[in-house]
Amino acid sequence: MADKRITIQATRYDPDKDERPRLQSYEIPFSDDSMVVLDALNYIKSEVDGSLSYRWSCRMGICGSCGMMVNGTPKLTCNAFLRDYWPRPVVVEPLNNFPVIRDLVIDMDDFMHKLKAIKPWIIRRQEIPLGAGEHRQTNEQIDDFRQFSQCINCMLCYAACPVYGLNNEFLGPAAIALARRYNLDSRDQGLKQRLPVIADNEGVWECSFVGECSVVCPKGVDPAKAIQQTKLETTMRFVLPYGNRD
Amino acid sequence: MTNEAQAAPREYRWRMPANWWTRNRHYFLYVVREFTVVPIALWLLWLLVEIKRAGDGPARYSPHGSAAFVVFSVITLVFALYHSYTFLSLAGVIIHFKVLDRPLPSRLIVLAQFALWAVASVVVGFVLIWFAR
Numbered sequence: 001m002a003d004k005r006i007t008i009q010a011t012r013y014d015p016d017k018d019e020r021p022r023l024q025s026y027e028i029p030f031s032d033d034s035m036v037v038l039d040a041l042n043y044i045k046s047e048v049d050g051s052l053s054y055r056w057s058c059r060m061g062i063c064g065s066c067g068m069m070v071n072g073t074p075k076l077t078c079n080a081f082l083r084d085y086w087p088r089p090v091v092v093e094p095l096n097n098f099p100v101i102r103d104l105v106i107d108m109d110d111f112m113h114k115l116k117a118i119k120p121w122i123i124r125r126q127e128i129p130l131g132a133g134e135h136r137q138t139n140e141q142i143d144d145f146r147q148f149s150q151c152i153n154c155m156l157c158y159a160a161c162p163v164y165g166l167n168n169e170f171l172g173p174a175a176i177a178l179a180r181r182y183n184l185d186s187r188d189q190g191l192k193q194r195l196p197v198i199a200d201n202e203g204v205w206e207c208s209f210v211g212e213c214s215v216v217c218p219k220g221v222d223p224a225k226a227i228q229q230t231k232l233e234t235t236m237r238f239v240l241p242y243g244n245r246d
Numbered sequence: 247m248t249n250e251a252q253a254a255p256r257e258y259r260w261r262m263p264a265n266w267w268t269r270n271r272h273y274f275l276y277v278v279r280e281f282t283v284v285p286i287a288l289w290l291l292w293l294l295v296e297i298k299r300a301g302d303g304p305a306r307y308s309p310h311g312s313a314a315f316v317v318f319s320v321i322t323l324v325f326a327l328y329h330s331y332t333f334l335s336l337a338g339v340i341i342h343f344k345v346l347d348r349p350l351p352s353r354l355i356v357l358a359q360f361a362l363w364a365v366a367s368v369v370v371g372f373v374l375i376w377f378a379r
Binding site: 099101210228229232 | 256257258259260262266267269270272273276280336339340341342347348349
């Protein structure tokens with residue numbers, strides 16, 4: 001067990017020196033079956049090559065910052081076990097569909113702008129004073145939006161989405177899933193403020209239902225469902241009499 | 247050039263490879279699903295031509311029955327069945343019905359759609375055979 005080793009091929013890109021990203025191989029000890037790809041990267045950084053750059057934080061699938069392509073599939077590297085790949089080499093690349101800043105670090109500004117555009121917070125026409133007490137919800141009302149609220153903004157769904165890869169004007173899976181999360185919340189009254197963004201040409205209508213966003217989501221969110229349901233709902237609002245009500 | 251522009255890092259811009267749809271089974275099946283509408287659309291266009299000819303009277307009506315067209319029709323039928331199957335399966339994900347404040351399971355919605363599809367096929371088949379006698 002002590003002699004077991006695994007090859008990690010990690011993307012290296014120095015914007016001051018390299019024209020394009022390249023793969024660099026590292027052979028490291030695979031000492032423990034509970035090792036994940038993030039552990040391997042941390043080993044490389046601390047023991048082999050301190051210049052390797054990548055994002056990570058919580059190491060427990062909550063913060064969503066360690067998303068990378070692992071053997072071509074978008075994964076949280078803290079949740080990708082080396083035992084599932086050994087003895088084959090593990091290729092770790094930055095998330096597809098995003099500009100690369102350095103090594104495994106992508107530029108997430110585009111996603112952040114899109115996230116802000118859908119106003120992912122509860123919007124009220126008139127705030128309820130604190131003294132009026134809490135805004136209560138039934139279990140059924142919570143069930144309506146609960147799964148969409150599990151999104152951790154890891155952007156794996158954007159890396160899996162060929163529509164976003166071909167046209168990065170597309171609002172994208174996570175932003176639309178979060179918009180649906182708030183539109184379904186019985187406390188929210190912000191649908192009309194979000195509609196111009198989500199019902200735009202580059203909103204839900206750009207999606208052609210590949211469905212891979214839902215396959216790769218590490219939290220079991222179904223963005224493809226959120227997008228198609230939003231298509232149906234916006235159409236019904238347009239078609240039905242009095243459909244454009246609040 | 248401003249100091250900010252000078253300081254801006256040079257990023258590597260991601261480009262989608264032309265063969266992206268061959269890299270993943272789901273992408274491949276998605277492209278096949280989208281492609282199936284091309285032969286279906288061509289076959290339906292030909293059907294419109296046949297209907298127009300039939301409307302012009304028996305003298306002008308000569309249905310296309312070559313072996314190549316029969317093969318094309320069979321392939322189109324397979325594509326139409328595949329497209330219908332994927333459409334009805336996915337539609338179960340989209341449709342959101344509530345009965346007594348409880349959401350209907352997707353599986354039930356999908357099964358209901360396949361049942362309706364079967365009934366509609368039987369009715370259409372019956373009408374076509376009945377009027378063709």
